[in-house]
Amino acid sequence: QVQLVESGGGLVQAGGSLTLSCAASGSIFSINVMGWYRQVRGKQRELVATITRGGSTNYADSGKGRFTISRDNAKNTVYLRMNSLKPEDTAVYYCNAPPNYGINWGQGTQVTVSS
Numbered sequence: 689q690v691q692l693v694e695s696g697g698g699l700v701q702a703g704g705s706l707t708l709s710c711a712a713s714g715s716i717f718s719i720n721v722m723g724w725y726r727q728v729r730g731k732q733r734e735l736v737a738t739i740t741r742g743g744s745t746n747y748a749d750s751g752k753g754r755f756t757i758s759r760d761n762a763k764n765t766v767y768l769r770m771n772s773l774k775p776e777d778t779a780v781y782y783c784n785a786p787p788n789y790g791i792n793w794g795q796g797t798q799v800t801v802s803s
Contacts, residue, residue, distance in 0.1 A: 690714040690791050697797030705771045710783030712764040719785045724768045726779035773801045
């Protein structure tokens with residue numbers, strides 16, 4: 689069973705940048721799509737960005753032009769580079785694969801953007 693550990697969050701001023709990391713305990717090479725999600729307390733978790741094994745990416749409108757997802761299959765790690773951060777980006781960020789892979793959610797990493 690693959691386990692996911694997110695890190696890299698923190699407190700940053702609006703306009704700042706952060707790079708989140710998601711380390712998997714097992715191989716992610718066989719997982720075609722990995723994604724970053726975020727959740728604000730009291731709201732549903734939303735998809736932020738996805739990346740395929742081959743490197744094709746897709747972004748929610750909220751992050752287009754500001755966020756960059758990448759993955760290093762050799763290191764079993766997925767990254768999310770976030771630039772030009774806004775207060776509305778404040779959330780707990782998680783990574784995961786689609787539900788059919790049955791991977792439990794990690795603890796997430798808190799991102800707080802101050803205005």
